[in-house]
Amino acid sequence: MIPQVDSHYCANCLENMPSSEARLKKNRCSSCFDCPSCFHTLSTRATLAQPRPAPEAGGGDAKVENKQPKKMYYLSCFNCRWTSRDVGIPDQPVASGGWPERSAPHAARVSQLLEHYRAVAQQEKQDKLERERKKFAIRGKYITLTDKTGLTGAVARSIAGLGDAGAGAALAGFAPAVPKEDVEGLPEDAFTKEVNLKQITSMPQRLASPEWQPVSVSRLHPLAKLLSVKRSQRCRACDHNLTKPEYNPGSIKFKIELLAYYHVPEVKIISCEMIKPGAKSTLLLKLANPTGHEMALQLLPAAPPPPPPHGETEAATEDKDDSIEKSLDKSLKLDKEPRWPHVEPPAILTRVTPPAVTLTLAPRDDAAEYDDDARHEPSHIILWRKSNKLALRLELTTDPAAVEGSPARTALTVEYSYRNTVPQSITASQNRDHTLYTTVYLDLGTVGSAGL
Amino acid sequence: MALYEGIALIQEKQAVVLDLGSEYTKFGFTGEAAPRCIVRSEFWSPGLRGYKRVFDYKDDEELYDNLVHMLHLLYFRHVLVNPKERRVVVVESLLTPTRFRETLAKVLFTHYEVSGVAWADSGRLCALTLGAPAALVLEVGAREAEVCAVIHGCVVLRSLQAAPRGALRVRTELARLLAEDGAPALTDHVLEDIMVKTCLVTTRERAQQWASDSPPTPAKSVRYPLAGAGRGRGGPGGAVTVEGRARELSAEPLFAEDGEYCSLQDLLLQCIMQSPIDCRRALAENILVCGGGAALPGLRSRLREELAHALTEPPYCDRLHLTSLKFHSAPAHANSVAWLGGAAAGGGGAGAGRRGPAGGDARAGGRDAWLRARRLKDWVCLLDNTPPDHPAREHHLI
Ligand SMILES: [Zn+2]
Ligand SMILES: [Zn+2]
Ligand SMILES: [Zn+2]
Numbered sequence: 100m101i102p103q104v105d106s107h108y109c110a111n112c113l114e115n116m117p118s119s120e121a122r123l124k125k126n127r128c129s130s131c132f133d134c135p136s137c138f139h140t141l142s143t144r145a146t147l148a149q150p151r152p153a154p155e156a157g158g159g160d161a162k163v164e165n166k167q168p169k170k171m172y173y174l175s176c177f178n179c180r181w182t183s184r185d186v187g188i189p190d191q192p193v194a195s196g197g198w199p200e201r202s203a204p205h206a207a208r209v210s211q212l213l214e215h216y217r218a219v220a221q222q223e224k225q226d227k228l229e230r231e232r233k234k235f236a237i238r239g240k241y242i243t244l245t246d247k248t249g250l251t252g253a254v255a256r257s258i259a260g261l262g263d264a265g266a267g268a269a270l271a272g273f274a275p276a277v278p279k280e281d282v283e284g285l286p287e288d289a290f291t292k293e294v295n296l297k298q299i300t301s302m303p304q305r306l307a308s309p310e311w312q313p314v315s316v317s318r319l320h321p322l323a324k325l326l327s328v329k330r331s332q333r334c335r336a337c338d339h340n341l342t343k344p345e346y347n348p349g350s351i352k353f354k355i356e357l358l359a360y361y362h363v364p365e366v367k368i369i370s371c372e373m374i375k376p377g378a379k380s381t382l383l384l385k386l387a388n389p390t391g392h393e394m395a396l397q398l399l400p401a402a403p404p405p406p407p408p409h410g411e412t413e414a415a416t417e418d419k420d421d422s423i424e425k426s427l428d429k430s431l432k433l434d435k436e437p438r439w440p441h442v443e444p445p446a447i448l449t450r451v452t453p454p455a456v457t458l459t460l461a462p463r464d465d466a467a468e469y470d471d472d473a474r475h476e477p478s479h480i481i482l483w484r485k486s487n488k489l490a491l492r493l494e495l496t497t498d499p500a501a502v503e504g505s506p507a508r509t510a511l512t513v514e515y516s517y518r519n520t521v522p523q524s525i526t527a528s529q530n531r532d533h534t535l536y537t538t539v540y541l542d543l544g545t546v547g548s549a550g551l
Numbered sequence: 552m553a554l555y556e557g558i559a560l561i562q563e564k565q566a567v568v569l570d571l572g573s574e575y576t577k578f579g580f581t582g583e584a585a586p587r588c589i590v591r592s593e594f595w596s597p598g599l600r601g602y603k604r605v606f607d608y609k610d611d612e613e614l615y616d617n618l619v620h621m622l623h624l625l626y627f628r629h630v631l632v633n634p635k636e637r638r639v640v641v642v643e644s645l646l647t648p649t650r651f652r653e654t655l656a657k658v659l660f661t662h663y664e665v666s667g668v669a670w671a672d673s674g675r676l677c678a679l680t681l682g683a684p685a686a687l688v689l690e691v692g693a694r695e696a697e698v699c700a701v702i703h704g705c706v707v708l709r710s711l712q713a714a715p716r717g718a719l720r721v722r723t724e725l726a727r728l729l730a731e732d733g734a735p736a737l738t739d740h741v742l743e744d745i746m747v748k749t750c751l752v753t754t755r756e757r758a759q760q761w762a763s764d765s766p767p768t769p770a771k772s773v774r775y776p777l778a779g780a781g782r783g784r785g786g787p788g789g790a791v792t793v794e795g796r797a798r799e800l801s802a803e804p805l806f807a808e809d810g811e812y813c814s815l816q817d818l819l820l821q822c823i824m825q826s827p828i829d830c831r832r833a834l835a836e837n838i839l840v841c842g843g844g845a846a847l848p849g850l851r852s853r854l855r856e857e858l859a860h861a862l863t864e865p866p867y868c869d870r871l872h873l874t875s876l877k878f879h880s881a882p883a884h885a886n887s888v889a890w891l892g893g894a895a896a897g898g899g900g901a902g903a904g905r906r907g908p909a910g911g912d913a914r915a916g917g918r919d920a921w922l923r924a925r926r927l928k929d930w931v932c933l934l935d936n937t938p939p940d941h942p943a944r945e946h947h948l949i
Contacts, residue, residue, distance in 0.1 A: 216679070276681040279880075290768070301748070
């Protein structure tokens with residue numbers, strides 16, 4: 100399954116943001132802020148600012164305005180009492196947004212650098228074209244030299260200060276960084292000053308704003324809240340959407356939800372006797388039918404599934420929905436060579452003796468959850484039945500060669516009928532019922548000693 | 552600011568830059584001035600019921616799982632983009648273990664299905680942020696300090712230096728000094744916090760006084776309160792007193808000479824000495840100190856003092872005749888200089904930083920190429936660093 104970003108939203112104000120807008124705003128909400136000190140959400144608080152008597156109060160309108168105290172807003176943290184006033188951010192007249200934005204300290208230089216390297220890349224391309232043209236011309240000594248050092252013509256020229264050969268203005272105008280003799284040392288009072296731990300930021304506080312990384316608490320600024328994303332999931336093999344959330348951030352429902360959990364019978368271990376080399380033991384399994392249809396089940400010894408080989412040999416978390424489209428997608432799948440690395444099946448030394456009966460599981464019924472009288476069956480295999488679940492008793496035979504202390508594993512293949520409920524096409528009606536296979540690997544703890 | 556934001560919009564899919572450090576990971580987009588996030592290289596592991604560090608691994612499979620989890624965290628919690636069909640610039644050390652690179656490539660290409668990965672070594676990227684023709688880059692990371700000479704965008708591989716003198720060394724020393732003063736055992740995170748908040752790199756003069764019989768007046772001691780004071784064994788009142796001695800001397804191991812030329816000043820001078828003679832002067836006048844460990848206050852000025860002193864003593868005094876030492880300051884915080892280089896290289900149309908250190912063309916490795924070869928180009932591998940006209944190639948030995 101490949102998770103994918105589906106939609107951006109703010110976890111605080113539950114507002115969706117289109118992904119293009121989110122990209123512009125660097126995935127941050129424009130109206131919610133986090134505390135730079137303890138990372139809780141800041142809340143906006145209002146105060147009434149006393150109106151200052153305006154010196155030129157002459158007009159009647161101005162008088163009316165002046166009489167009403169103006170509402171001013173600031174940000175404050177309920178957790179650690181940090182407020183935006185602490186760092187000298189002026190109060191704002193509007194409740195949301197409008198907070199001053201700071202520009203990153205090195206932005207100008209970085210954009211210069213970027214421009215320069217873009218120009219270098221362009222020049223490189225041009226040079227390459229030119230060289231193609233002059234293929235038969237005698238190569239100068241200079242060129243071969245630079246080829247050896249991995250230095251391209253454009254860079255060499257710009258370094259040598261030769262702004263010729265049509266070098267762009269960006270190349271010529273770029274000034275490399277200038278080194279300095281002296282470096283900033285410790286402040287004078289470093290050895291005599293008392294250290295106030297409350298004034299120095301911690302690593303998480305610094306790293307919360309990578310552009311600034313303030314050292315002093317007084318330079319902390321409110322952090323715009325990072326958006327969260329809803330994820331949809333796709334099948335790695337056939338690119339189908341398996342889950343897709345609803346767009347509304349407040350909803351936890353899914354628009355599409357096709358997980359194996361709802362389609363593949365559930366196998367659970369109830370209990371198991373100690374596995375001993377060369378001995379027999381009993382395993383109790385519980386099977387449950389999650390679908391809304393009656394399900395016929397048969398247990399087979401673990402083997403490569405009989406043809407057609409649509410059954411997936413994975414644990415029960417795999418998606419079974421795509422078997423119909425398999426033939427269609429076969430060509431597609433071959434192209435997608437980077438298959439999920441195939442998990443080698445573990446070595447099986449313990450074998451199950453499967454009962455040669457077909458079990459039938461009733462459809463899932465939510466109402467039946469509430470009656471709890473399990474019906475005991477006279478059969479020696481089935482222990483009990485309860486709505487869509489049943490418990491099985493199986494016999495295990497362990498190879499005498501099993502090493503004591505090694506993990507005891509067993510495998511069995513479950514053959515089950517499955518009714519596809521996803522509407523396909525009109526012609527698909529004869530294709531609705533399938534027999535599918537899943538191999539289940541059971542981890543039964545470790546092999547005990549034979550003597551016990 | 553506005554300029555490159557506009558360009559970012561025109562570009563179909565902005566590439567991401569990944570600098571996976573042993574302590575902190577820097578992750579963000581190309582063409583931006585700073586990473587979007589700098590987070591610890593660890594993720595929540597439900598199995599362990601705690602945080603698991605990416606670099607705690609026994610075998611390739613565990614590393615694979617760690618990287619899958621870490622990248623998921625980065626893509627879907629911090630940067631919020633789809634990894635699929637997007638290019639990645641990986642900032643790596645030239646000394647990254649092959650296993651780690653290969654596993655990272657496998658995770659990126661098969662699990663996240665990225666369209667291409669450009670592997671770039673951090674030394675060259677750091678130099679890229681300066682735009683200067685020659686640079687001597689000292690990176691003080693968490694574990695290692697590495698020095699490489701970068702001339703015209705090429706690393707002088709012969710003179711590459713590295714030693715385990717990073718921020719973790721300072722932390723260990725701080726723990727030792729605190730224990731000497733009777734402090735209880737502290738967790739790594741608390742130690743890091745103490746280091747960041749109180750430690751400084753003392754001057755050379757004072758360091759010598761400390762070593763002599765007449766120590767100077769120590770810097771003021773700091774009472775560091777411990778969280779959860781009531782229940783811990785955190786000494787009297789749940790606080791640790793960080794003595795001035797510990798504050799000043801924690802960083803000393805970085806400069807201590809042990810006869811193996813492993814101190815920071817030795818690494819730098821050894822690197823200059825092993826570089827071509829005609830660029831030694833240029834290197835000494837273009838020193839760039841970066842990496843998270845270089846953020847300790849006073850480190851650069853101390854390094855300058857130590858370099859100046861070492862140049863007057865053997866083995867350097869008769870072999871290096873350097874008159875001036877000059878230092879650069881990169882347009883980024885010390886911990887994200889290499890990252891910025893990656894962002895610039897990726898943003899500038901994969902321009903200047905594209906040539907591989909072995910002279911080969913280490914351009915953004917496409918997914919198809921990786922799927923065919925199932926290996927990465929590496930400068931240490933004979934397959935990649937044998938010149939094309941070498942006789943071995945003719946005989947198909949390689
Ligand atoms: Zn919001
Ligand atoms: Zn707070
Ligand atoms: Zn599928």
